Amino acid sequence: NARVIDGLGGCAIEGGVAIKGGRIAAVGKNLGSAQTRVDAEGQVLAPGIVDLHTHFDAQLTWDSFATPSPSNGVTTVVIGNCGFTIAPCKPEHRDLTMRNLEHVEGMPLDAMRAGIDWGFETYPEYLALLERKGSVPNVASFCGHSSVRVNVMGEDAMKRKATDAEVAQMKRIVREAMDAGAIGFSTSTLEQHNGEGGVPMPSRFAGEHELLELTGALGQAGKGVFMLTKGMTTTVPWLEDVAARNGRPVMIAAMFSDPNDPERVVREFGEMQTARRHGRELWGQVGCYPLGMEFSMSLPYPLHAMLAWRPAMEALGTDRYLQLFKDQSFRKAVKAEARTRGVPVRFSYHSFEHMRVHDTPNPKFRSLVGSGVAELASAAGKDPFDWVFDHALEGGMQTLFDCKLFNVDEQKVRDLLIHPCAAIGLGDAGAHLSFLCDAGFGLHLLGHWVRERGDLTLEQAVQMLTSRLADAYRIPDRGRLVPGAHADVILF
Numbered sequence: 001n002a003r004v005i006d007g008l009g010g011c012a013i014e015g016g017v018a019i020k021g022g023r024i025a026a027v028g029k030n031l032g033s034a035q036t037r038v039d040a041e042g043q044v045l046a047p048g049i050v051d052l053h054t055h056f057d058a059q060l061t062w063d064s065f066a067t068p069s070p071s072n073g074v075t076t077v078v079i080g081n082c083g084f085t086i087a088p089c090k091p092e093h094r095d096l097t098m099r100n101l102e103h104v105e106g107m108p109l110d111a112m113r114a115g116i117d118w119g120f121e122t123y124p125e126y127l128a129l130l131e132r133k134g135s136v137p138n139v140a141s142f143c144g145h146s147s148v149r150v151n152v153m154g155e156d157a158m159k160r161k162a163t164d165a166e167v168a169q170m171k172r173i174v175r176e177a178m179d180a181g182a183i184g185f186s187t188s189t190l191e192q193h194n195g196e197g198g199v200p201m202p203s204r205f206a207g208e209h210e211l212l213e214l215t216g217a218l219g220q221a222g223k224g225v226f227m228l229t230k231g232m233t234t235t236v237p238w239l240e241d242v243a244a245r246n247g248r249p250v251m252i253a254a255m256f257s258d259p260n261d262p263e264r265v266v267r268e269f270g271e272m273q274t275a276r277r278h279g280r281e282l283w284g285q286v287g288c289y290p291l292g293m294e295f296s297m298s299l300p301y302p303l304h305a306m307l308a309w310r311p312a313m314e315a316l317g318t319d320r321y322l323q324l325f326k327d328q329s330f331r332k333a334v335k336a337e338a339r340t341r342g343v344p345v346r347f348s349y350h351s352f353e354h355m356r357v358h359d360t361p362n363p364k365f366r367s368l369v370g371s372g373v374a375e376l377a378s379a380a381g382k383d384p385f386d387w388v389f390d391h392a393l394e395g396g397m398q399t400l401f402d403c404k405l406f407n408v409d410e411q412k413v414r415d416l417l418i419h420p421c422a423a424i425g426l427g428d429a430g431a432h433l434s435f436l437c438d439a440g441f442g443l444h445l446l447g448h449w450v451r452e453r454g455d456l457t458l459e460q461a462v463q464m465l466t467s468r469l470a471d472a473y474r475i476p477d478r479g480r481l482v483p484g485a486h487a488d489v490i491l492f
Contacts, residue, residue, distance in 0.1 A: 002040035002491070005459055007047035007466035007480040012459060017045060019487040027481055040491055046462045047479050048075025048488035049442035050469040052423060053253065053285060055105050055431035057085045057141075058098075061129065062115035065136045069429050072440040075488035076470070076478055077429070080142030081253070082229040083187040083203045086116065087126030087144075088151045088173060094118060096150065100195035106301065106432035123173065124180035138488065140475060142227055143177035145187035145214065149202035157202035158195065167210045174217040183473055184225035184248075185218055187211065189234045191346070192305030198313025204231075212245065219246030225473055227251040236271035236282065243280040249472065254426050255284040256291055256406035257413055260348035261341050265416065272421040283472055286416045287426035288445045292404040293435040294358055297325075297392040301435055302405055305346045308333040325389045335385050347405065352377070352384040354404035362395050373401065414455050417445075417464070423472050424464050446492075 003012045004027060018026040018034065054077045056066045066077055079085070084105055089097055098116070102109040117133070120126040123143055130139060149157040152169045162170065174185050187203045195201050218224040226242060228234065230252050243250045252272070255265050265284075272282040295301050299316075303309045311330065315321040324330045338348050355373040360366065368376065377387035391399065407413045416422055429439035438444075442465045450461045470479030477485045 002043055002045035004481060005044060005046045005462045006482060007462055008482070009459055009463045009467075012044070016040070017481055017487075017489065019489075022487055024481060024483055024485050024487050026483055038491075043491050044458070045481070045489060045491050047466040047481055047485075048490050049073045049465045050076045050078075050473075050475070050479050051425065051427055051429060051439075051442070052078045052251070052469055052473065053081050053425035053427060054079055054429040054439075055081060055084065055107070056139075056429065057087070057144075058101065058107060058112050058116050059430050060135055060139065061086075061117040061133065064134055066139075066430070068437070069439050070136050073442050073490045073492065074137060074429075074439070075490070076138040076140065076475065078140045078142070078183065078473065079430075080144045080182075080186055081227060082190075082193065083142075083145035083147070084193075084201070085142065085144030085147045085186075087120060087123045088147060089118070090121055090151060091118070093150050093154065096155065096196075097147065100146070100201065103195050104193050104201055105428075106434050107430075108433065123177040123182065127180055127182075138475075138478065138486075140183040140473065141181075142184050142186035143174050143182040145185065145203040145206065146201050148173050148214070149206070153202075158199050158205065161205060161207045162210050164209075167213050170210070171213050171217050174214050175221060178217060178221040178224055182224065183475075184227055185214060186227040186229075187214075188229040189231035190229045190254075190305070191231050191307070193229065193231075194304055194313060197316075198304070198310050212242065215242050215246055215248075218248045223248075223474070225249045225251055227253070229253045236268050236275065240271070240275035240278065240280045240282060243275065243282060244278075249281040249283065249474075251283045251285055251423065251472070253285040255286050255416065255422075256426075257409055257416060258406050259350035259353075259408055260346070262409070262412060265412075269416070269419050269421055276421065282421060283423045284416075284419070284421050285425045286413075286419075286422045287407055287438070288413065288417060288424055288441055288449060289426075289438050290354075290404040290408050290413075291406040291426075291436075291438075292354075292402060293432070294400055294402050295435055296398050296400050297388065298397050299434070301432070302347045302351070302403060303334075306334060306337050308337045322393065325393055331385060331389060335383065338385070349384070351403055351405055354408055355384075356402050358400045358402035360396065360399040362399065365391075365396055365399060368399075410453075414449070414453075417449065417456070423469055425469070443492075 005012045015029040018031040051074045057079045098112045101107045120129045193201045275282045352374045357368045377384040427438040427441040466479035
């Protein structure tokens with residue numbers, strides 16, 4: 001008695017789904033007798049949402065539910081994105097791994113130290129651990145570049161390029177992971193991805209030879225997806241060349257509409273289409289939310305991509321941090337960089353248009369809550385950066401700001417969502433817990449872009465969240481309501 005949407009783009013039908021042994025046995029009307037029957041009158045029955053971009057790698061070792069994703073309609077999660085994983089990991093590298101994850105992905109260090117089950121060292125042992133523990137959602141896992149690098153190079157992984165011998169050893173680990181069931185290999189060249197003390201994450205030290213060799217393991221295995229979170233030095237044509245060498249799909253994150261350079265993402269999607277015409281399968285991972293964050297100047301994650309902010313990251317937790325806020329040369333460098341164009345997903349002066357005071361523990365600033373930073377700066381006759389620095393120095397270091405950074409122009413976001421090379425994701429579930437939680441991205445797509453705006457039909461949106469993503473990542477028999485498929489279903 002449901003409105004059944006198959007996830008393949010077909011029109012909704014009135015009827016039901018019969019499930020037997022965890023698989024779909026039949027779809028339609030008059031399904032016969034059953035041990036259990038659920039009357040779904042007035043509700044939609046659809047495949048469960050596939051979340052391509054999560055960071056549950058650590059959390060799954062203590063929380064089999066991958067909270068809060070299943071309560072947001074997600075039945076399949078992909079972990080290990082951006083190359084930030086916890087496997088492989090030798091005992092002597094565990095603390096370094098956790099400290100880096102604390103900085104790059106906003107995972108609480110105390111929670112990881114208390115919760116991670118380190119009953120593994122190799123990547124196959126990690127998958128075996130997850131299998132033993134069990135999980136509520138289905139889990140697909142990338143082999144992550146930064147973890148592989150640290151496993152082979154130790155702390156040198158965050159200092160230098162690898163030798164040929166080290167690259168060969170890394171390639172063997174990636175191939176071992178593929179043979180054990182990894183969904184692919186992931187890495188990052190994004191400038192915002194820094195570990196402890198502002199030091200770039202290990203993958204950012206890799207040379208072209210290393211990347212070509214490690215992605216070559218996918219070609220050798222004849223399976224897997226190459227997932228990359230792209231920085232300014234990595235071009236789409238180069239990624240097309242990688243796809244041509246290996247014959248494997250490439251998933252490129254994070255493709256946001258950037259108000260500081262709104263045409264960049266359009267150009268890059270055009271390059272992906274060109275690659276598709278050449279027979280190379282390139283995807284751009286897009287978000288259906290404005291990318292917003294809550295942060296204070298005690299840990300301003302949106303500024304961490306700025307080269308001029310590096311001294312502040314190095315000084316975090318010391319008296320030097322506050323001294324930098326007073327330093328006019330430091331301020332000048334930050335302002336100059338915020339005015340430059342052509343640098344992807346970086347905080348810019350456009351960001352101040354969408355930055356507000358969200359909350360503050362300081363009673364003398366309570367009247368500012370809800371006010372826009374651009375307006376407050378203008379009223380004070382100050383540059384917005386100067387206002388923020390001065391506010392922090394006057395006792396507002398813990399003032400919480402809410403800032404929408406990217407995807408703020410909904411017409412441009414709509415154009416991205418409907419692009420044939422687009423894959424919806426970027427919810428970052430399991431990460432950045434102090435800044436954001438977009439684990440409900442799928443429900444937002446259905447509520448905002450279907451019901452409220454009408455840009456998509458319900459059938460289109462369900463397909464974009466289910467079979468399209470499962471097919472892009474070669475996940476068989478999921479994301480569809482057809483006989484024989486796994487019975488991953490949601491009712492809403």
